[in-house]
Amino acid sequence: MEVFKGVWEVITDILSNSGYAYFFTDGGWKNLVMILIAFVFLYLGIKKGFEPLLMIPIAFGMLLANLPGANLAVQYHDLQGFIELVAHNRILDENTGQWVAASPGLMDFIYFGVKAGIYPPLIFLGIGAMTDFTSLIARPSSFILGAAAQLGIFAAYVIAIGMGSGLTELLHGVIPSLDLSFTPQEAGSIAIIGGADGPTAIFTTSKLAPHMLGPVAVAAYSYMALVPLIQPPIMRALTTKKERSVVMSGLRPVSKLEKILFPIMVTVIVSLLLPDAASLVGMLMLGNLLKESGRTERIAKAAQNELMNIVTILLGVSVGATTSAKSFLNAKTLLIVVLGLVAFAFGTAGGTLFGKLMYIITKGKINPLIGSAGVSAVPMAARVSQKVGQEENPSNFLLMHAMGPNVSGVIGSAVAAGILLTLLG
Numbered sequence: 390m391e392v393f394k395g396v397w398e399v400i401t402d403i404l405s406n407s408g409y410a411y412f413f414t415d416g417g418w419k420n421l422v423m424i425l426i427a428f429v430f431l432y433l434g435i436k437k438g439f440e441p442l443l444m445i446p447i448a449f450g451m452l453l454a455n456l457p458g459a460n461l462a463v464q465y466h467d468l469q470g471f472i473e474l475v476a477h478n479r480i481l482d483e484n485t486g487q488w489v490a491a492s493p494g495l496m497d498f499i500y501f502g503v504k505a506g507i508y509p510p511l512i513f514l515g516i517g518a519m520t521d522f523t524s525l526i527a528r529p530s531s532f533i534l535g536a537a538a539q540l541g542i543f544a545a546y547v548i549a550i551g552m553g554s555g556l557t558e559l560l561h562g563v564i565p566s567l568d569l570s571f572t573p574q575e576a577g578s579i580a581i582i583g584g585a586d587g588p589t590a591i592f593t594t595s596k597l598a599p600h601m602l603g604p605v606a607v608a609a610y611s612y613m614a615l616v617p618l619i620q621p622p623i624m625r626a627l628t629t630k631k632e633r634s635v636v637m638s639g640l641r642p643v644s645k646l647e648k649i650l651f652p653i654m655v656t657v658i659v660s661l662l663l664p665d666a667a668s669l670v671g672m673l674m675l676g677n678l679l680k681e682s683g684r685t686e687r688i689a690k691a692a693q694n695e696l697m698n699i700v701t702i703l704l705g706v707s708v709g710a711t712t713s714a715k716s717f718l719n720a721k722t723l724l725i726v727v728l729g730l731v732a733f734a735f736g737t738a739g740g741t742l743f744g745k746l747m748y749i750i751t752k753g754k755i756n757p758l759i760g761s762a763g764v765s766a767v768p769m770a771a772r773v774s775q776k777v778g779q780e781e782n783p784s785n786f787l788l789m790h791a792m793g794p795n796v797s798g799v800i801g802s803a804v805a806a807g808i809l810l811t812l813l814g
Contacts, residue, residue: 411457419714420455427452427709430607439614443587443705447610450709451603453496460494462713466599471501496710499703504599508704509592510672515697516588516799517652517676518689520767524793526647527640530747531759535797537743538763539805541583541736546809549576549728556724569724574598577809579725582609583732584802585616585764591708592669593806596814603712604722608729613766619730620737620773624761627741632748634782635756637790648681659804665814666807670800736764740794762791765798 404410411417427448434444454462464480465471473488474480480491502508525531553571560567571579578594578601590609594602612619625633652674660667679689744760758778762770771791778787 406458408457408459416714417457419718420457423455423712423714423717424452427455433614440587440610442701443610444614446702446705447606447709450496450706451607451712452709453706454710454713460492461496461710462494463496463500463707463711464491464494465497466504468504471497471504496707500707500710502700502703503591503595503602503707506592506595506668508700508707509588509595510668511696511700512588512704513669513673513803514676515692515700516767517673517678518680518692518697520673520677520680520796520799521792522651522677522796523643523648524640524789525797526643526651528790528793531793531797532801533747534740534743534760534763534794535765535799535801536763536804537760538736538740538765538794538798539584539801540739541732541734541764542580542802542805542809544580544735544739545583545728545732546576546580548731549579552728553724567720569721572598574813575601577813578605579728580732581605581802581806581809582612582729583736583764584798584805585609585613585733585736585766585770586799586802587613588704589669589765589802589806591704593809596810600716601725602708603717604725605729606708607712608726611726612729612733613769616764616766616769617773617776619733620761620770621777623734623737624741624758624774624777627738628745628757630781632745632757633778633780634785635748635753636782636785637754637756637759637787640789645681645683649678652678652681655800659800659807663804663807663811665810666803669803669806673799673803733764737761740764740798756785756787756790759787759791759794763794763798763801765795765802767795767799768792770798771795 412421430444430448430451433439434441434448453459465474470480474491474493474497478490478492479488482489549571550573553569553576556569557567574597578598581590581593582605584590587606587609591602591606594605656671656674659670676692679685679692740760740763741757742760744755744757747755747760748757756778758774762774764770771788774791775786775788778785
């Protein structure tokens with residue numbers, strides 16, 4: 390009898406100290422909710438194919454971060470916090486302002502590559518090695534459409550500042566403790582979602598508002614995955630059937646010399662104008678130069694494949710690990726997701742409206758649908774322009790024309806990030 394009693398005590402002790410028991414504590418339900426959200430994102434990535442290369446690692450990082458007792462959630466937001474955690478085994482409690490004992494976990498070390506600004510530029514290196522800028526070089530006016538699509542970023546910045554303060558004041562009488570206002574740095578991090586460029590959003594947020602990295606990254610990649618659902622209604626609302634039916638003439642041939650000079654010149658011009666954008670633009674253009682030079686095929690392929698794949702895993706999992714229940718489940722997160730959609734919608738609208746302007750200036754030679762591809766969701770946004778155009782005119786082939794604004798949007802989002810970092814960093 391004593392033996393069975395001892396075994397039962399051991400089993401009871403194990404269960405009471407397990408993660409399962411934590412779910413029945415006061416705040417345990419929040420971890421359970423976050424695990425369920427992780428399951429939803431895994432479903433979207435695996436079953437629906439929504440940005441699976443990053444959606445799946447982010448979702449699994451979210452799952453790991455919310456397993457009670459596993460110590461796999463990122464515990465710091467800045468480099469000083471990393472030093473304190475690793476060197477002194479302590480973190481600063483944001484609620485009490487006191488130092489509390491903590492042990493660094495696996496994700497704390499992996500996340501350092503995000504906080505130090507290492508992973509996003511390496512992702513851009515791989516993107517550059519996979520990108521063909523021929524369409525943009527052949528029609529330089531595409532730069533205008535790529536820039537126009539970034540208007541959503543700056544519109545969302547103003548809206549985030551105004552809406553956050555307005556809602557806080559409106560709800561003050563009902564929930565006095567609720568604060569939905571955003572600092573300029575937080576508003577900038579939300580606004581960059583409008584560029585539809587995940588690595589740029591992560592890079593910018595890690596510098597301006599690292600405590601918001603989880604919600605911003607999840608929103609950015611969710612909207613990138615939903616491009617085929619979000620963009621078409623906006624494109625149709627802002628254009629006429631006649632405009633959507635325009636068949637554009639072929640692009641001029643682009644020489645090898647132009648392809649080689651392009652990344653070099655863009656790096657010099659943008660980096661001198663906005664030094665804060667140099668790491669993103671420089672690595673993007675280095676990757677493209679490796680591809681176009683014809684002399685570095687081996688390392689160009691490494692950047693496209695091995696390096697890109699490894700960094701994607703590290704970036705996704707570590708960003709997902711920032712979405713602990715404590716930092717993610719709050720009213721501000723919901724507002725961030727809503728404002729991210731506003732930013733993305735304004736970006737699509739800005740590119741489309743400037744496409745209409747070019748349609749008028751060129752007397753009907755430019756199909757305004759290609760302007761919506763100015764958001765940098767490559768190549769999905771260009772494919773959406775092609776699809777919507779073909780619905781109106783089956784003989785219309787806009788893909789190559791839309792790729793110009795699309796790849797311009799990648800540069801544009803990096804430039805917009807540089808502006809935000811210069812003004813707010």
